[in-house]
Amino acid sequence: MLKLLRTSIVYRSSVMLLAIALCVGGIFAAITYFWESNTEQELAKNRMGTLLSTVENTVSIACYLSDSNLAKELGQGLLKNEDVAGIKIYSEKIVLTELHKEKKSNKNKSFVPNLTTNLLIQRPIYSPFNNKESVCQIELTPDIQFIRSQVNNKARFIALLLMLQALIMAGAVVVIVMYLITRPIKRISDRLHHLSADANTSLPLPPGNERDEIGQLVRDVNTLFSKLSHLLEDERDLRMQHQIGERKFRAIFDNSETGIFLLNPNGEVISSNPAFLRLFSMNHDASADTIKFSLIHNLNDYALRLQGMLENATHDEHVSSEDFMIEVGTPAQKKWINLVLSSVENNILQGLVNDITERKILEESATQLAMTDHLTNVANRLGLEKNIAKIQFEMHANMISSFYVLMIDLDGFKAVNDQFGHDIGDKVLMHFTHLLSKIVRKSDFIARTGGDEFVVILKEVDVIEKVQDIARKIIHEAAQTIQFGDSINIRIGASIGINLVDTPDFDMAKILQQADEAMYHAKKSGKNQYYVFQ
CATH class of the missing domain: 3.30.450.20 (PAS domain)
Known part of the structure; x- marks a missing residue:
């Protein structure tokens, strides 16, 4: 039962409607009972007042004559009325009669046990000859059990009618809801449950609901299902494309x-x-x-x-x-x-x-080729500039404190070219380069900056005397006779200009110019010698 209440709209809505109907019917039945009980008490009181008015004249005669037998007969007659439980006729001097019915056990339970019991009727009885002279008193005690029984019977009857009416109305609403709302929805739900995921599949419109909200719901579901089917097809296509792309990427990734x-x-x-x-x-x-x-x-x-x-x-x-x-x-x-x-x-x-x-090797080779003299295989002017820039960086970093620049020009080289030709001249240049490489250290730098001009850079030399010794060796070796075969003997010389650089904030062009000036000074002084720039 609990499972049906959780899963079925029909059962849940039916139980809720019936519960509401029972609550509403019970409330109205209780209100009707209280209203009927008060009404019945008033009616009983009015009936006893009418009954008392009927026998009032006879009672006045019995009281006037103090006739207890007559009073008793009157009391017995009044007790025959179902509403009267007791009667008492008395005066200040004597009680003419006092009669009561036997109490009966009340087997019927009252809905409201505390009914009003203060329904006792007292009335003075006046003389039949003088309506202002009171001769006795009469008391009528109502039969509460009888009145209560009447009230309960009427209340039960009305309550049953109200409950029956509520249940009939609830049943009618349940049937209407079932056939007009829940049953079509149940059919739609069952069809949806077994509907295949096909773009051409749709729900049929329930008969009789073509133009109402349920019909609109079915049309909206069909539209949504059609869109969803197309989206699923697109998603499958995209997934296939993604898988193909992923396989391609995996092949690229792995290989x-x-x-x-x-x-x-x-x-x-x-x-x-x-x-x-x-x-x-x-x-x-x-x-x-x-x-x-x-x-x-x-x-x-x-x-x-x-x-x-x-x-x-x-x-x-x-x-x-x-x-x-x-x-x-x-x-x-x-x-x-x-x-x-x-x-x-x-x-x-x-x-x-x-x-x-490989690319870096090629780049370094290209860079080295761009900075190398193709004839002598030492640095060219670009290589010289790169090297001096590197030295300047080292001086700023306090790696070295100074260096010497030797500007060398070959004496008599032009005559060699004129007399023996450029091939012999190239061999002379290569020969001189070989001499320089043997004289200077491997850590020193050699560059050919022009036709017969060379620059040597000496780093980490403490005193000028060492530089002068190197200059003299270069001049001495350059002055030696160069032989090519048996017939060609060549003599050249070397003029050297020396310049000391001991500050990192130097100008490259200026220090080369100063070394060049010193070299020309050496040439003017007779060649085959060196001169230190002052």
Whole structure:
């Protein structure tokens, strides 16, 4: 029963209507009972007053004559009335008669047991010859049990009528609700329960409900079901496309040469593809912790740069890209990688890593080629400028305190080109470059800045005398005869200008100009000698 009340609108609504009908019927029955009880008491009182008026003359004669027998007969006649329970006729001197009915047990229970019992009727009796002379008193006691029985009978009857009326009305409402509302809804519910998920399926309109709210409900359900079916079809299509795209992405993810991985803002790797493991020289069966901290471990020397990339990608939602040189594997192998980080969702970052070692080697080769003299294989003017800029940075960082610039020009080289040709001249330049490489240290720098002009930079030389010794060795070696075969003997010389730089805030062009001035001073002084710029 409880299950039906929870699951069935028909039973639930019927029980609720019947309960309401019983409550309303009971309330009105109680109100009717109280009203009927008061009315019946008033009617009983009026009947006894009328009865007393009927025998009043006879009683006055009996009282006037003090005839107790007559009074008794009158009392017995009055007691025959069902409303009268007792009678008493008396005067100040004598009680003419006092009669009472036998009390009967009341088997019927009263709805309201406390009925008013103060219905005693007292009336003075006057002389038949003088209507102002009181001769006795008469008292009529009503039969409360009889009155109560009458009230209960009427109240029960009316209550039953009211309850029956309420139940009939409730039953009629239940039948109307069942056939007009709940039954069509039950049919719709049953059909919905067995309806297949097909775009062409719909609920039929219940007969008789085509134009009312239930019909509108069915039409709305059919419309909603049609839309839902189309949405399900679209969702299935999208799911299929998503699965196809996911398989494609999985194939790319697994077979790509680019390392693809997800990580959190702390730099811990959440997931990665095989290329990521290969780039960092990890086995496919590497432990979860090894993979998790692989990025942090391999970029430990670049912790600040990595932290900056993570913050930019997380908070600023910028795509960060940086190049790093790392050492991986056993034995350690140097490798250049390009790392790209971007935000994909809350607290999740996506990373791409590529091996750019070959590109970096090519870039370095191209840079080195751009800064190298193709004939002598030492630095050219661009290489010289890069080196001096690097030295200036080192001086600002207090890594070195000073350096010397040697500007060298070959004496007699133009005559060699004119007499023997440029091929021999090139060989002379390469020969002199070889001499310089043997004289200066490996940590020193050599550059060819022009046709027969060279620049040597000496770092970390404490005294000028050491520089002068190097200058004299260069001049001495350059003055030696150069032989090419049996017939070509060439003699050249070297003039050197020396300039000391001991402040980091120097001007590159100015220090080279000063060294050049010192070199020309040496030439003017007779060549094959050096001069220190003052």
